[in-house]
Amino acid sequence: MGKLVTGAAATYVEEMWVETPKRRMITPITQDVQKIITQSGITDGLVLVNPMHITASVYVNDLEYGLHEDIMDWLERVAPFGGLDGNNGAEYRHHRTGEDNGDAHLKRQLLGHQVTMPVQNGRLHLGPWEQIHYAEFDGQRRKRILVKVVGLIEE
């Protein structure tokens, strides 16, 4: 059996700033998202975690550093920095704009750009190994992650 909850409708939004020391880097953010949910006072609903920049992903998977490296290797294999045909990225048409981050735009789509997670009793409602991560593919500058909670507060 499931569980029904009713209450007053509410939303809460916060933009979290991040700046990764490396260009490509995975950072666990489950606790940051939980803090925002706690601040919101929203006890039940959904939380959207969405990078506001288009060369990064938010994803849910194991918090295991070997896997983090596997993910980065795999993304590089499938969406290489050097371009689809090698040649130092020369064939990414996006680079005609002066950018060198064509791969970052593709890696973000491959890993998945955003997640929506459940909230119950004021807490992320997670399985035993579900952890929220921020994956940066063109970092070393200040960027934002939007956290939006939509649900119920006690009346």
Added chain:
Amino acid sequence: MGKLVTGAAATYVEEMWVETPKRRMITPITQDVQKIITQSGITDGLVLVNPMHITASVYVNDLEYGLHEDIMDWLERVAPFGGLDGNNGAEYRHHRTGEDNGDAHLKRQLLGHQVTMPVQNGRLHLGPWEQIHYAEFDGQRRKRILVKVVGLIEE
């Protein structure tokens, strides 16, 4: 600090019709989604943008035409029209049904099939380069994109 909003709970849904002139094509739809949000009267919440057909994607990335071509090239590389082993798609089992769009079903999953975006003050709450796109992989016929807004209206 974040921002809490309360109000009366409401939803709004509209099915947008699209017909792309090419079989494979990327179309920016941020303004179409914004118009539906504005019509809804919902001032805060989430908007789900979901293609109702299974050979298309809705995704968020840069509105830059070179990148659009890069994305299409990359999808073709990773999920080829001609089949995983070449041979003109002969090995897609899905083609035994008489279809020739096996690649389109895979491309949709690779790019990501849907997005959920935040709404604040009646507007999409986007980062500076976030733009919503519809990517069609088997077009030239009428299809629908569902836009569903879930959130708060003023009481």
Added chain:
Amino acid sequence: MGKLVTGAAATYVEEMWVETPKRRMITPITQDVQKIITQSGITDGLVLVNPMHITASVYVNDLEYGLHEDIMDWLERVAPFGGLDGNNGAEYRHHRTGEDNGDAHLKRQLLGHQVTMPVQNGRLHLGPWEQIHYAEFDGQRRKRILVKVVGLIEE
């Protein structure tokens, strides 16, 4: 024109248990999700369908068994069990933990880990071929899929 609905805000959550007889397997779950929506009494809103384990995906695509096999072949091609360089998966760093499911963590991201679908009049609001599937990449043991409905009940 779209359709506006108002009502009392409510959420409903249920954890569905699954155990696939094969290690890798695709299972249609649209009807299971619909049953939970019906039980919830929520008539309008969104439903999040999220595997609580990190070696599985929930996705929406055609319920066609040839395509199911195509999807599994494609995932194996792009994120192989045997490792990115073959060699029996030896180079997945995640396997240093004693696990042998590095590929499963990657396949889940490639296919897309979760979906959020629209609900209207107490029913999933789907296009003609949209079907929800659970894709397991490391099964043969009990796992959970979280189904969370967020929306409106009649006042």
